[in-house]
Amino acid sequence: MRMKLPEPDWDSVRKRIVGWLKDFFQRTGRVAVIGLSGGVDSAVTAALLSEALGPERVRALILPSASTPEKDVEDAKRVARLLGIEDVRVIDVEPALRAFDDLLKVDDRVVRGNTLARIRMTILYAVAHKDGIVVGTGDKSEFLLGYFTKCGDGCADVFPIGDLYKTWVRKLALHMGLPEDVALKPSSPRLWPGHLAEEELGFSYEVADVVLYNLVENGMRPQEIVERLGVDKEIVDRIIQRIKLNKHKLITPPIVKVTRRTAFEFVEEADALLT
Numbered sequence: 001m002r003m004k005l006p007e008p009d010w011d012s013v014r015k016r017i018v019g020w021l022k023d024f025f026q027r028t029g030r031v032a033v034i035g036l037s038g039g040v041d042s043a044v045t046a047a048l049l050s051e052a053l054g055p056e057r058v059r060a061l062i063l064p065s066a067s068t069p070e071k072d073v074e075d076a077k078r079v080a081r082l083l084g085i086e087d088v089r090v091i092d093v094e095p096a097l098r099a100f101d102d103l104l105k106v107d108d109r110v111v112r113g114n115t116l117a118r119i120r121m122t123i124l125y126a127v128a129h130k131d132g133i134v135v136g137t138g139d140k141s142e143f144l145l146g147y148f149t150k151c152g153d154g155c156a157d158v159f160p161i162g163d164l165y166k167t168w169v170r171k172l173a174l175h176m177g178l179p180e181d182v183a184l185k186p187s188s189p190r191l192w193p194g195h196l197a198e199e200e201l202g203f204s205y206e207v208a209d210v211v212l213y214n215l216v217e218n219g220m221r222p223q224e225i226v227e228r229l230g231v232d233k234e235i236v237d238r239i240i241q242r243i244k245l246n247k248h249k250l251i252t253p254p255i256v257k258v259t260r261r262t263a264f265e266f267v268e269e270a271d272a273l274l275t
């Protein structure tokens with residue numbers, strides 16, 4: 001592989017996201033509600049929120065299951081402490097997952113893992129209902145690859161780092177002074193014991209980001225990426241397949257149209273139409 005990902009100026013990126021969040025939360029008047037996993041995405045998102053709103057307006061939930069290593073819980077607590085977030089709740093989600101096991105009787109680790117992600121989403125929305133905004137932690141690489149649970153971690157009210165590639169998120173974490181072991185921790189959804197993102201995907205984020213960056217930011221064609229950048233064709237193919245297969249996760253669900261304008265279309269223009 002001949003190309004590295006270019007890097008933006010981290011101070012400008014940080015200021016841009018922090019400024020945007022300040023404005024967004026000021027307009028809504030609500031606090032931030034975030035699931036803190038001990039992984040890099042939620043750590044960086046929590047750091048940006050703390051800087052933008054002040055840690056007293058950030059509510060962190062640590063939601064371990066039986067497949068969550070104890071070290072992750074400790075790391076999540078350490079990150080919260082470091083950022084000055086005091087409203088930290090630990091809720092064991094294993095009983096809820098077991099209840100779904102009993103109801104569904106499905107023996108498929110992906111289905112069970114997605115249920116786990118959706119249980120976490122349900123808890124975040126319950127906690128946010130009165131005065132909060134659920135903050136998602138998805139990054140651009142995960143979005144493009146469809147590497148998230150639809151209506152699970154993919155469901156939130158705002159995504160502060162959603163336009164940053166995964167390898168960039170690690171750099172931003174270091175830039176923001178987060179602990180190195182968290183910033184560089186191998187990415188893992190922990191949906192089952194021993195679950196690691198790069199193992200399941202079959203490629204590293206380092207390679208994936210080069211492919212994704214050149215597809216999205218430089219408009220390169222897949223074949224050019226193989227020929228000019230020397231990325232393994234099999235990996236490029238696998239990434240393209242994932243993008244195509246998971247496109248449905250990034251678009252508004254289609255409505256079968258009967259009238260002139262659907263509800264979705266109406267509210268898109270609502271500001272102009274309702275004054």
Ligand SMILES: Nc1ncnc2c1ncn2[C@@H]1O[C@H](COP(=O)(O)OP(=O)(O)OC[C@H]2O[C@@H]([n+]3cccc(C(=O)O)c3)[C@H](O)[C@@H]2O)[C@@H](O)[C@H]1O
Pocket residue numbers: 110113114117142146147148149150151152153188189191197200248
């Ligand atoms: N063509 C289509 N058009 C519209 N909808 C379509 C569809 N194909 C499937 N669907 C729907 O989508 C569903 C499948 O999507 P989904 O339920 O998400 O399931 P799926 O994409 O199969 O699994 C989620 C993946 O994300 C990974 N993950 C999950 C959570 C967190 C993280 C992380 O990085 O932290 C990673 C997880 O390890 C797994 O590989 C189907 O059940 C169906 O309802």
Ligand SMILES: Nc1ncnc2c1ncn2[C@@H]1O[C@H](COP(=O)(O)OP(=O)(O)OP(=O)(O)O)[C@@H](O)[C@H]1O
Pocket residue numbers: 034035036037038039040041042043061062063064065068120137153185186187188189190
């Ligand atoms: N044990 C957990 N407690 C609280 N929230 C969690 C937990 N596990 C996952 N989540 C939520 O789901 C999100 C998606 O998980 P994901 O693994 O992609 O992110 P991460 O752990 O922050 O970083 P990485 O992707 O590098 O592992 C987390 O950022 C977090 O908001």
Ligand SMILES: [Mg+2]
Pocket residue numbers: 037039040187188189190
């Ligand atoms: Mg994780």
